[in-house]
Amino acid sequence: MAHISLPAGLPGISGPLNQYPETALHLRGLAQALLRGPSSLTPGEREMIATYVSSQNNCWFCTNSHRAATRYLLVEEETPAELVDQVCQDLETAPVNDKIRALLMIAGQVQQGGRRVSEENVAKARLAGADDKAIHDTVLIAAAFCMFNHYVDGLATWAPEKESDYEEQGALLAQHGYVTPTTG
Amino acid sequence: MAHISLPAGLPGISGPLNQYPETALHLRGLAQALLRGPSSLTPGEREMIATYVSSQNNCWFCTNSHRAATRYLLVEEETPAELVDQVCQDLETAPVNDKIRALLMIAGQVQQGGRRVSEENVAKARLAGADDKAIHDTVLIAAAFCMFNHYVDGLATWAPEKESDYEEQGALLAQHGYVTPTTG
Numbered sequence: 001m002a003h004i005s006l007p008a009g010l011p012g013i014s015g016p017l018n019q020y021p022e023t024a025l026h027l028r029g030l031a032q033a034l035l036r037g038p039s040s041l042t043p044g045e046r047e048m049i050a051t052y053v054s055s056q057n058n059c060w061f062c063t064n065s066h067r068a069a070t071r072y073l074l075v076e077e078e079t080p081a082e083l084v085d086q087v088c089q090d091l092e093t094a095p096v097n098d099k100i101r102a103l104l105m106i107a108g109q110v111q112q113g114g115r116r117v118s119e120e121n122v123a124k125a126r127l128a129g130a131d132d133k134a135i136h137d138t139v140l141i142a143a144a145f146c147m148f149n150h151y152v153d154g155l156a157t158w159a160p161e162k163e164s165d166y167e168e169q170g171a172l173l174a175q176h177g178y179v180t181p182t183t184g
Numbered sequence: 185m186a187h188i189s190l191p192a193g194l195p196g197i198s199g200p201l202n203q204y205p206e207t208a209l210h211l212r213g214l215a216q217a218l219l220r221g222p223s224s225l226t227p228g229e230r231e232m233i234a235t236y237v238s239s240q241n242n243c244w245f246c247t248n249s250h251r252a253a254t255r256y257l258l259v260e261e262e263t264p265a266e267l268v269d270q271v272c273q274d275l276e277t278a279p280v281n282d283k284i285r286a287l288l289m290i291a292g293q294v295q296q297g298g299r300r301v302s303e304e305n306v307a308k309a310r311l312a313g314a315d316d317k318a319i320h321d322t323v324l325i326a327a328a329f330c331m332f333n334h335y336v337d338g339l340a341t342w343a344p345e346k347e348s349d350y351e352e353q354g355a356l357l358a359q360h361g362y363v364t365p366t367t368g
Contacts, residue, residue, distance in 0.1 A: 147331035
């Protein structure tokens with residue numbers, strides 16, 4: 001049971017977003033700007049960073065909903081959907097390109113604490129083609145998902161257990177983004 | 185030196201907020217709603233939670249700027265300014281009331297990972313008078329400051345070294361909040 005009273009039947013972050021609209025407005029706006037706004041990274045790449053950080057934080061709801069969104073977007077971007085699963089299983093061996101691997105390494109460092117990001121981490125990402133905007137967006141996505149993950153789990157929100165239960169919501173997030181109140 | 189190009193002379197989060205206005209809009213809006221909007225906690229109490237979490241994350245810029253804002257607000261709320269310093273030094277012995285101590289314990293658990301918040305933590309806060317809104321706001325402030333702290337440090341932003349350099353900015357944050365671009 002959640003630590004506070006939340007509307008019944010709304011999974012994960014949808015409950016607190018629905019119950020507390022004053023903060024939800026900005027949380028949704030941030031997710032939309034960060035994951036769908038202008039960037040040198042594709043939406044699929046950005047959702048993959050969000051999924052990876054959520055999996056490192058062991059947040060079941062965020063990992064599964066953003067994994068489903070990533071899989072949908074990667075297919076649209078003509079990239080194999082299973083890349084996101086391989087990244088979460090083992091970043092070292094996952095068949096991603098050098099730029100994305102370096103950015104995911106940076107995201108993993110941010111998840112453990114901002115000061116862990118080294119000049120070497122950043123140099124590796126730049127050498128593989130990452131620009132300032134890609135590095136900025138990676139750091140902020142990783143930081144923001146520490147917030148979303150801790151918000152969802154810190155309130156002990158309810159979440160569906162089966163991975164397949166996230167496919168429909170993931171497709172909605174992929175197609176419509178984060179600004180309409182029905183897409184959680 | 186910061187990991188990306190940022191405007192010279194702007195400390196901490198002010199640099200990336202200035203350089204990346206699309207996300208700054210929502211980050212400022214979130215801080216304003218969370219720390220100054222309607223709540224069963226005072227602005228001083230909420231800034232104290234933000235300061236405590238920033239100190240647990242070892243984020244020098246956020247700890248010092250929010251500590252200065254907290255000190256200003258506590259005095260306005262007829263509470264000793266040094267409470268925030270005592271809380272950061274040793275939460276167990278700091279002379280705060282039972283409600284605030286229980287909420288700061290929850291914030292500390294969120295900082296370490298959302299799933300650490302126990303039913304006992306929440307029961308203690310409720311027994312001391314915390315309502316749903318206070319518990320919600322505490323969890324989201326703690327989660328949001330994990331984001332702000334990791335954003336500031338993950339980009340290796342510049343920050344003034346002396347604590348006294350934060351007094352003026354703290355007073356501005358206390359008086360004007362987070363929505364105008366000049367108050368960082």
